Amino acid sequence: MIDASAHPLLQLRGITKRFPGVIANDNVSLDLFSGEILALLGENGAGKTTLMNILYGLYMADEGEAVLKGVPVRIHNPRQAIDLGIAMVHQHFMLIPTLTVAENIILGDERTRGPLLDIQGAEQEISELARQYGLQIDPHARLQDLQSGGDWPGLRARGSAF
């Protein structure tokens, strides 16, 4: 349900981002309303990832601004984006091969029991979720020991699951 009279949840206004030799985003503006699902289409190298990286705080725009719920925001890093309720599922794996599945999932939003990580708790919860969605995931396995393609895709749900 999109209420056109309402304010957009998120506005990007005149975003420009230059890399040496390329203008990746040239004065890009968009409105996103609450409940809306917006697809951004473009050929390879059109600048979709760059725009999302700017929104997520990985890159800083050279010009333009983001307005969230009517308030201009300057997002300097992913932590800020996360705190503003912006999550991103990345085009390329943003997972760490030497860590376990559970460690990868809790990273950045760790639950603790006293001074220590509550890995057991996280592993139980992940197994539970995996069962619900019919996924075969051993939360205790290291990513580098999993077969890519087979067990990995479920992990992309990281942003939405937690």
Next chain:
Amino acid sequence: MRVRELTGLRPWIFPLCLLLGSLFFGAVAAYKAPNLFSGPVIVAMLAVSVSRATPLVYGSLSGIFCERSGVTQIAIEGMMLTAAFFAFAVQVATHNIFIALGGAMLAGALMGAFHAVLSITFQVNQIISGTVVNILSIGLTGYLNRQLFLFDQAIDVTVFPQLPVPVLADLPWLGRILFSHQPLTYVALLLPLMAHVWLFHTTWGLRTRAVGEHPLAADTAGINVYSIRYLNVIVGGALAGLGGAYFTLESIPTFQPLMTNGRGFIALAAMIFGKWTPLGAWGGALLFGVAEALPVTLQIQGVTVNYFLVGLLPYVLTIIVLAGAVGRASPPAAIGLPYDRR
């Protein structure tokens, strides 16, 4: 470079050679000094080993703190030397060994901060940054030592006393090996366990591993790569500082130029031997500790071997370890790479 690829030999050949070499060496020594392998002599040697391992434990943990977060740490030596000097200087100034210990940690932490600024903020090549710290420390301590203490030798300073643990010190064998030491050595016996818990079971430890392995992924998970690296390199400096304090607050109550004598690099080898894990590095430090204690023991027992040659043992062992002979070492993936995003 992997020894196996270079030579076609299996990796265990090298420890085996080392073992056979020591056995041969031991047999000769046993022939020359029959009481060398009596219980008390071995216990004494192991006790010396534990003490000699102390700066190596602190140094290798310093390496783990830095390198696990992705910052190369070849400046352990320089940080230790600086701290050894300031531990001495502060004790001369204050006559308080605890303030001196604080001074050593602070000196190490400051050198760590310097390394951090160079390699994290200014993105200087981390090997070069570490070398700068090492060279700076030699110049700084040599100069200050000459200026402040050369003509002023009657200085009233001391080392930490031996503090036998009640009851435990009376245990046969173990009492002497583990429970009759000076305080920095006791701490070095506990610290690897604490570092293990820190690295694998705390939020900070998990983030450290993430940042050292794949900083972009850590960043996208909302972790501040720079603050973790700064924190770890500074704490790593303070740990190297404790290792430096061993030389002037536990070993001898005076400073001598270059007195760390390569221990920082041996600590680095211990860390690599332990595959960047605290407990493994601890094992490495103890192994090198034995290698240092052996010549001392031989000398005390009056065995006439070439002391110079036997004294080379820790360094030869270091070369073997660093040549990658003992298993495949797998450093953190992002080590040495500055993190930069636009």
